[in-house]
Amino acid sequence: MSSITKVALAGATGNLGPAILDGLLNAGFKVTVLTRSSSTHSFPPSVTAISVDYNSLDSLTNALKGIEAVVSALPYTGNPADVTTNLRLVEAAAKAHVKRFIPSEFGSDTLNEKARTLPVFAGKVAVQDALKKEAATGGMTYTVVCTGPFLDWGIMVGFIMNLKGKSISLWDGGDRVFSATSLQAIGKATAGVLKQLEQTKNRAVYVHETATTLKKLATMGKHATGADGWQENVVSMDEQLEMAWAELKKDQPNPDNFAYNFIKASIWGEGFGGHFERLDNKLLGIKEMGDAELQDLVNSLATK
Missing domain, CATH: 3.40.50.720 (NAD(P)-binding Rossmann-like Domain)
Known part of the structure; x- marks a missing residue:
């Protein structure tokens, strides 16, 4: 070609x-x-x-x-x-x-x-x-x-974790590995x-720059902002999906009550492919972050 x-x-x-x-x-x-x-x-x-x-x-x-x-x-x-x-x-x-x-x-x-x-x-x-x-x-x-989710944007707007508000939702405990870029x-x-x-x-x-967990990001968030006042909310993905499907069955479903829950399931739910194990990083020139680089990114976002 x-x-x-x-x-x-x-x-x-x-x-x-x-x-x-x-x-x-x-x-x-x-x-x-x-x-x-x-x-x-x-x-x-x-x-x-x-x-x-x-x-x-x-x-x-x-x-x-x-x-x-x-x-x-x-x-x-x-x-x-x-x-x-x-x-x-x-x-x-x-x-x-x-x-x-x-x-x-x-x-x-x-x-x-x-x-x-x-x-x-x-x-x-x-x-x-x-x-x-x-x-x-x-x-x-x-x-x-x-x-995967937009790593820097997702942290800045609180989709992945909320540095300003010192809070994070740990889906099914937060141990599931997911890809982000x-x-x-x-x-x-x-x-x-x-x-x-x-x-x-x-x-x-x-492609991904990191394959990490919400628990690891929570630790990095505490390191960046200080551990005092942090809230870690363990949330059941199955329960959130049940609520999303129920909302969708209503005559006038509210996208705010189902769309993001479906997207979050695709990232942090079991079996949805949120962790990319076969990568094209080398082909496309994308370098993976080490833990120190990821911590530096979280530190920089904490000041924005």
Whole structure:
């Protein structure tokens, strides 16, 4: 497969998008950012910004003409329109003869049979199915990038642990090993996929910077902030999943009461593939952290 130089990025201004943009630029790619007409964000001079209508297949297809790879960091908020938008972007990329598509994954192992049954991942599974269909025709290829939760972001916002509030939820006791990757490393891994086209063709790649436990992170959190006042809450994942499924059965289910519980199950639940044992770190240029490096990261986040 020939090399790629021209890459389009959708969703460049979210939590992850800026890190992917940096990763692509640092790797020397010529990047086009797809923006909405209402966007007021500015980008580096080397970036081309094209305003698109995400509701229009023609608008997306025209914007992708001449583009060789598409990376999507578009969100899945629980709104069915998000799935439609991501599927439309796949269709537009295929019509524009894009060579490689990297969908908006960058998290749990949605190739895991147990994880992919969780309703919160239905949109991602639908996009994977669409990409497999395109690949089967011999046209556009794809790569799914699995990274585990965003390590630095997840700590900063309290998703993994709350340093400011000195608290952590220890799912099923907190001893289960899980994979996690920082935003910067995810951006680097994404660029690495586009540098290794043949080796990453039509499959999932797995990277992590650390495979750790919530208990170990709790110890590091106490070291960073002081042990006084810390709360460790042991929570049953099975009970949380029962509540999530019950909420989903209601006439008007509240996503706040089920979506995050399903996501947390995919990371810290038993059998959901939260610990990546087969890694593509070496292929994509991602270095694993040692305990000292992980502690340094936690220390730095404690001051933010």
